Amino acid sequence: MRIFHKTSFNFIRHRKIAYVISMVLLLSGILSLVFRGLNYGIDFRGGSEVVIRFDKNVEVGSVRAVLKEAGVSGTLKQYGIDRSFLLSTVFSGQTNELKALVSNAFNARFPDNRHEIVRIDSVGPSIASDLKWSALKALLGALAAILLYVGIRFELKFAAAGVVAIFHDVLTVLGLFSILGGLFTFMPLEMDQSIIAAFLTVAGYSITDTVVVYDRIRERIRGRKPSEYEAIFNESMNQTLSRTIITSGTTLITVLILFIFAGPAIRGFAFAVFIGILIGTYSSIFVASPIVYDWLKATKSSVRLRGGSAS
């Protein structure tokens, strides 16, 4: 079976349209980040989360009322698994007291509906600030490592364009998190550690996709004149298009499966990776290589690429 067999799309000629689309995506994301901000999970803001599961169905309103009566401050939401609720409160370090308070209240008010506290996550403010820093370090470190590696294997223009594409992808996902944050009960779309993991996965995936196209360009560009670059870029992208789509496809399938089956703890992560891979696939074709092309055209330089295929 073949999808995209022997295509000849003129990606380079239509790159301006792609630039506009990307700009719109990025700008709306940035605007939302500025005005709406992000929902931070307890990993980054500190706090406690308790997941309570009941034996029988119970209205979220009545659970909320019982907690309020017991003097528990915080917000209560439906959690992604059956008959379960997520209580978020401030961090106190006194989990025992919180647990006793919640348990006693439910035991008194729902005597014939047993409940179980199935998960407690509690993060103090100093840990939260730690986590924030290491997340930032990991992201910047990954970008620097990629810039370095691609810079050595190809050349700086290619590396820089690849990193721009990563920024583009991560920022778009971040913007989407800001726009959609809090809209769905089955996935809160909060920024936490797992989303950072998603960003790094997306970064790795995006540059992988980009590098495959670069590699084909490198293979074909040797000894050619700058006037032929447009054709070479287009042909390279068309030749790798099939691979790009297939790999994105298999990866998207697995991420979708995670989203469906792996439960609420993984859902936000799966969503971020799913969108990230979609955007990453798009950006490797419509952002990274066109930028390199424009850059080469603007500086009127020819490419001196290092490395090469094993043959």
Next chain:
Amino acid sequence: MKNKPFNLFLIVLVTIVSLWSLWPTWRDYSLSNQMDSFATGEDSLKFTLAHRDEIENARKKSLKLGLDLKGGMHLVMEVDQIDLFEQKAWNKDARFRAIMEKVRKQAANSNAQVIDLLSAEFEKENIRLSRYFYDIRNSDREIIDKLQKESEDALARAREIIRNRIDQYGVAEPVITTQGSRRIIIELAGISDENRVRNLLKGTAKLEFKLLREPEVLLRVLDKLNSSLAAQRIVPAAPADTADVRIPAGVPPPAPAAASKSAGPLYDVLTIMQNGNVYVPAESREFVVKLFQRSDIKALIPQDSELLLAAKPDQLQDGRNYYPIFLLRKTAELTGGVITEAKASFSAEGAQPEVLMEMNSEGTAKWARITGANIGKRVAIVLDGAVYSAPVVQSKIPNGNSVINGIESVEEAKDLEIVLKAGALPAPVRIIEERTVGPSLGADYIRAGMLSLLWGFLSVSVFMLFYYRTAGIAADMALILNILVVLSVLAGFNASLSLPGIAGIVLTMGMAVDANVLIYERIREELADGKSIVSAVAAGYDKAFSSILDSHVTTLASAYLLYTFGIGPIQGFAVTLLIGTAASLFTAIVVTREIFNFMLSKNMLSEKSFG
């Protein structure tokens, strides 16, 4: 890649090592299945005894499940370095306390080193550290180094003490490590009573024997506090505001007495007995504790004394719970350092749990002197700032024995025994991060993880078969080996598999076939150019190699950074992604190549085999 016998050998070796490393996991699984299958517990027990070594061995070497799948606690505790430094300081005055208070606030919200915050604050105030720490001749640098050393020692000691406590409590395979300069990470699987574990871990276990001041002095101090508060017009309605969270439903909050009848803010909440004992009702305890911590209140108490509450309430005639209040000499007569042995037991009257303690020779001598000199007076036994009992000394105690009573339950007595034996922590520790997963949610996670793995594998492998036909078989075999390698590396290195780890494997399955896709697409191109199947396969592998290498290195780099900077759950994800991606370099290139070589030699491969 030209060296065929070597490649074949490598593939066989990897497969065998993987299977060998996963064998105990399989044995563990089938043995426990067998154990569950018996109809009676007796048969099951017999089977267990007969296969004991085998079961234990398999369990020890099998793939471990993470805390989230098994159910368990992940705790991060922080040693209170500010408290530690305060202990080391000389002539602490109001200025010193103010600075320390400031540092404490800063430290709570940042991850900077406490010692750096401390020295910065002293510098800002233009005070040399030597005014309070160590020798006046020391330079700031020397003092900082010394304090640094002190806090490192304290962290190491705290870890040992916490390890002792956990070992005594009895948890299978606890993992206790330190992180940075003030944190201890504790991972405990399969805990049945988390509340007890939390209590066991967080207590400093600072045991002190302190003399009680005379009842008249206590009353005089309370009088002074009361009138001072009355002057400030502090209304005892405050407990209803600050402490309402703690008051169990059904108990009416202490009614704020009408202004006309009020005996004063403090006396409104206190009950004073004929014999001079002072009590505070349970619901007002929080209010009184907060009050006693206020610095303006502390200033009214004699310099050498302190007000403390009992650890447990007494039930008085009206059936309500009251906490006794004590005025003690601040300087402890004797501290827990002299305790050599502690034993949970029951009192002579039978019902009351208590803890018997023995002292070393130095402690015994001191204890004999103290008791001898204070016959008829009361000595309080104080643990972590709460008075457990305050018996009247009847006679000189020559043998170094002492008893803690006023304990509610046998478990508590047992826990006290544990913490007293393990010794006191050098400084208080606090839980600053906790992630607890109950066993039922863990079972849910396992089911979710298994479903994801199954569906992930099925969909990717079926897709490859569908899209690439015969060549898809090779890719699928490589995929299976890839998963085997990931699991076996985890089992072999005693790492555990968590839900994020499973997510990593599922994601790896989607990405690992990328190498195959690159190769196959290339082979298709070569075939389309009219090459023979043999040369198309060779060219496909050769030309795709550089793309595969570049793309894998970048993925590995980001996974590695995730592993180094991520903590806990995220590391599990990074590890499986890392192993899976690295393994796919081998499985997708070498393994499929050998499969094709074999098929070519048997003439089983044609132009149609690549779909």
